[in-house]
Amino acid sequence: MKTWTCDVLVIGSGAGGIAAALRAAHDGSSVIVVEKDRYLGGTTAISGGWLWVPGNEHGVREGDTREEAETYLRHLAGNSYDATAVGAFLDTVPEAMRFFTDEAGIAFHYPEKAPDYQMDAPGAKVSGRAVTVGATDARILGEDRLRMQPYLQSYTVFGYMPEVGPDIAQFLKANRDPAAFRHAARKITATWVQTLLYRRAHLRTNGNALMTRMVAAAREAGIRMWTSTAAEEILRGPDGVVTGARLSGAHAGEVRARLGVVIASGGFSGNPELRRRYFLHDPHGDDHTTPTLGHDGDAVRLTGPLGGHVDDRPHQPASWGPVTVFRGLRGQKRWFPHLRAFGLPGLIAVDRDGERFANESSSYHDFGVEMIRNDADREGTFGWIVADDTAMRRYGIGWAKPWPFPQTVFRRAGYLHSAPSVPELAAKIGVPAAALQRTVEDFNSGAACGEDPRFGRGSNWFHHFKGDMEHRPNPNLAPIEKGPFHAVKIEMGDLGTYAGLAVGPRNEVLDEDAQPVAGLYAVGTAAVSVFGGGYPGYGANIGPAMVFGYRVGRDLGARAGERVKRSQPPAAAVSGGSEDLAVRGRR
Known part of the structure; x- marks a missing residue:
C-alpha cells in the first residue's frame, strides 16, 4: 500500500x-x-x-x-x-x-x-x-x-453566471432596457466564444x-x-x-x-438515513432534495468509530432553501434552488390548499421554516409559486426565464404549468380553485397599494433588496391579474x-x-x-x-x-539549521 x-x-x-x-x-x-x-x-x-x-x-x-x-x-x-x-x-x-x-x-x-x-x-x-x-x-x-467545479447549470443564463450585484441587476432588466440587453449580450457572447476555444469561460463569478x-x-x-x-x-x-x-x-x-x-x-443532507434521524419534515428519507455537492454524511461516517457524533442542538437542523425538481429535455434530473424569486412583484407562494402561508420576501431559510411548519402534519412538504403573465414575462420564475425565452421549453420539462385563468391553473396543479381565486383576490387588494396586511411583505430593507428596486410603490408587490397564469412547484431543500x-x-x-x-x-x-x-x-x-x-x-x-x-538543537550546536528553517517558513 x-x-x-x-x-x-x-x-x-x-x-x-x-x-x-x-x-x-x-x-x-x-x-x-x-x-x-x-x-x-x-x-x-x-x-x-x-x-x-x-x-x-x-x-x-x-x-x-x-x-x-x-x-x-x-x-x-x-x-x-x-x-x-x-x-x-x-x-x-x-x-x-x-x-x-x-x-x-x-x-x-x-x-x-x-x-x-x-x-x-x-x-x-x-x-x-x-x-x-x-x-x-x-x-x-x-x-x-x-x-x-463547474457552475450549477440551471442557475446560468446561456452558460454565463451573472455576478451578484449590478451585473445581475442588468440581467433582470435586459428584456426591457437596451443598455442592459447589450450588457447581457456581451457577457453571454464572451462566454460562448471562450467555451468554444478553451472548453470553459475564463471569467468566474460568485462562489x-x-x-x-x-x-x-x-x-x-x-x-x-x-x-x-x-x-x-x-x-x-x-x-x-x-x-x-x-x-x-x-x-x-x-x-x-x-x-x-x-x-x-460537508454535512449530511444528501444522506437519507441521517435525514430520517434529524430532519423531522423528512420521515421517509426521500422527501428532500439538496443542491449541495458531496454532503453525504462522510464526516459522521469517518468519525463515528472514534466517538464522533452529531450535535443536534440547533433549533433548525439545516439552512433551508426551497427547490424545484424537474427533468431536463434529455430526461436528466435537475433542480433549481429558489433563493431570490419570491421577493419579486407579481408572485406569491401557496400551499396545497391554495392559501398563502408565509412572507415570500423573507429569506429562503425563514421561508423554509414556515413551509415545514405549515406542512408539519401532512404528507410531504411542498407548495407552489404562482404568478401572472406580467411577472412571468418580466422576471421569469426561477429556471423558467422571462421573455423572450420560449415558455414551451420550460413546460415541456415539466417545470412550468400555465393556464388562461386562475381556476384553470388551480385544476392543473391540484389545488382548490375557489381557495386559490380568493387568495389571489385578497393579495391583489393590498398589492395594488403596495401593502401586504397579512404578512408585511415589502416592509423592510431586506425585502426590498430581494425585489425590483425600480418598481413602485413597493419593490416587492404587484397585483396578479393578467393571464395566462403560471405556477412552479417548490419542495424542501437546503444549503447545508x-x-x-x-x-x-x-x-x-x-x-x-x-x-x-x-x-x-x-x-x-x-x-x-x-x-x-x-x-x-x-x-x-x-x-x-x-x-x-x-x-x-x-x-x-x-x-x-x-x-x-x-526538535532544534542548542544554538551553539547549530550549523546552517536556522537558514533551513527560514526557507521552510517562507514556503
Missing part, C-alpha cells in the same frame, strides 16, 4: 477546507487536501460566494459593533445560542479577513447595501457584515483551470470566483490537492492520537499526518446542515464523553453551526467555514512551530 506523509491532511476542498490548508501552509506546514469529487471547490464553488463576517474592519468603520452582532445572533438562535462558539467566531473574523485579503489575494467586495436577513430583529444591520468577491480570471489557476482565488493561493503555497480521492477511514496510533487516513480512488493508500486531520467534507459533528472551542471533534479526539478537527458544515439554527445573512455557511477553517489552520501551524522548536 502506498503511503504519503504530510503535516496536515484536509478532507474536502470547499471554503472551510482550503481556508485551513492555506493558514497551516502559511506557517510552514506541508498540507495535502483530498477531494472525492473529480472537481475542486465543493458546494462553495456553485454558491453565491458571500461571507457573513460581522466585525470585519470595513463594517466596523461603518459603525458595526460587537454588542450589536451578539444581540442579533442571540435573537436568531434563541435557546440554541452558544456564547463560546459565537465569541470564538467574532474574535477571529478581523484576523481571518486580513489573512485572506493580504496572503490569499482574495478581492473582497463590500456592498453599499447587503441587509441582514431579519432586519426587524435587534442588532440587525443594512450593510457591513455580508461580503462578496469580485469576478476572477480563471487563468490564474494554470493547469488546474478545468479542475474547478466560483472565491474558490478560484483560494485554490490559486493553495497552488502558490505548494499545497497538494488530490481529486477523485475519498477518505475511507481515520487512522490513529496506540495512544489514541489521530495519525492520518486511509484513502481510495486516484490516490489509494494511506496519508500519515504528523499534526492532524481536518474534516471539511446546521446540525453537525460536536466540536470543542478549537473545533476539535468531541467524542461521546465530550472529550477531544486528539489530532482531529472539523470545519464548515461538517461541524455544528455557530448560529444555533438561525440564518443571519448572505453567506451564513461560507463565512463561518472560512473563519473557523482559518482558526484551525492557525492552531495547527502554531503546533508545527512548537514541534520545530522542540
Whole structure:
C-alpha cells in the first residue's frame, strides 16, 4: 500500500477546507487536501460566494459593533445560542479577513447595501457584515483551470453566471432596457466564444470566483490537492492520537499526518438515513432534495468509530432553501434552488390548499421554516409559486426565464404549468380553485397599494433588496391579474446542515464523553453551526467555514512551530539549521 506523509491532511476542498490548508501552509506546514469529487471547490464553488463576517474592519468603520452582532445572533438562535462558539467566531473574523485579503489575494467586495436577513430583529444591520468577491480570471489557476467545479447549470443564463450585484441587476432588466440587453449580450457572447476555444469561460463569478482565488493561493503555497480521492477511514496510533487516513480512488493508500486531520467534507443532507434521524419534515428519507455537492454524511461516517457524533442542538437542523425538481429535455434530473424569486412583484407562494402561508420576501431559510411548519402534519412538504403573465414575462420564475425565452421549453420539462385563468391553473396543479381565486383576490387588494396586511411583505430593507428596486410603490408587490397564469412547484431543500459533528472551542471533534479526539478537527458544515439554527445573512455557511477553517489552520501551524522548536538543537550546536528553517517558513 502506498503511503504519503504530510503535516496536515484536509478532507474536502470547499471554503472551510482550503481556508485551513492555506493558514497551516502559511506557517510552514506541508498540507495535502483530498477531494472525492473529480472537481475542486465543493458546494462553495456553485454558491453565491458571500461571507457573513460581522466585525470585519470595513463594517466596523461603518459603525458595526460587537454588542450589536451578539444581540442579533442571540435573537436568531434563541435557546440554541452558544456564547463560546459565537465569541470564538467574532474574535477571529478581523484576523481571518486580513489573512485572506493580504496572503490569499482574495478581492473582497463590500456592498453599499447587503441587509441582514431579519432586519426587524435587534442588532440587525443594512450593510457591513455580508461580503462578496469580485469576478476572477480563471487563468490564474494554470493547469488546474478545468479542475474547478463547474457552475450549477440551471442557475446560468446561456452558460454565463451573472455576478451578484449590478451585473445581475442588468440581467433582470435586459428584456426591457437596451443598455442592459447589450450588457447581457456581451457577457453571454464572451462566454460562448471562450467555451468554444478553451472548453470553459475564463471569467468566474460568485462562489466560483472565491474558490478560484483560494485554490490559486493553495497552488502558490505548494499545497497538494488530490481529486477523485475519498477518505475511507481515520487512522490513529496506540495512544489514541489521530495519525492520518486511509484513502481510495486516484490516490489509494494511506496519508500519515504528523499534526492532524481536518474534516471539511460537508454535512449530511444528501444522506437519507441521517435525514430520517434529524430532519423531522423528512420521515421517509426521500422527501428532500439538496443542491449541495458531496454532503453525504462522510464526516459522521469517518468519525463515528472514534466517538464522533452529531450535535443536534440547533433549533433548525439545516439552512433551508426551497427547490424545484424537474427533468431536463434529455430526461436528466435537475433542480433549481429558489433563493431570490419570491421577493419579486407579481408572485406569491401557496400551499396545497391554495392559501398563502408565509412572507415570500423573507429569506429562503425563514421561508423554509414556515413551509415545514405549515406542512408539519401532512404528507410531504411542498407548495407552489404562482404568478401572472406580467411577472412571468418580466422576471421569469426561477429556471423558467422571462421573455423572450420560449415558455414551451420550460413546460415541456415539466417545470412550468400555465393556464388562461386562475381556476384553470388551480385544476392543473391540484389545488382548490375557489381557495386559490380568493387568495389571489385578497393579495391583489393590498398589492395594488403596495401593502401586504397579512404578512408585511415589502416592509423592510431586506425585502426590498430581494425585489425590483425600480418598481413602485413597493419593490416587492404587484397585483396578479393578467393571464395566462403560471405556477412552479417548490419542495424542501437546503444549503447545508446546521446540525453537525460536536466540536470543542478549537473545533476539535468531541467524542461521546465530550472529550477531544486528539489530532482531529472539523470545519464548515461538517461541524455544528455557530448560529444555533438561525440564518443571519448572505453567506451564513461560507463565512463561518472560512473563519473557523482559518482558526484551525492557525492552531495547527502554531503546533508545527512548537514541534520545530522542540526538535532544534542548542544554538551553539547549530550549523546552517536556522537558514533551513527560514526557507521552510517562507514556503
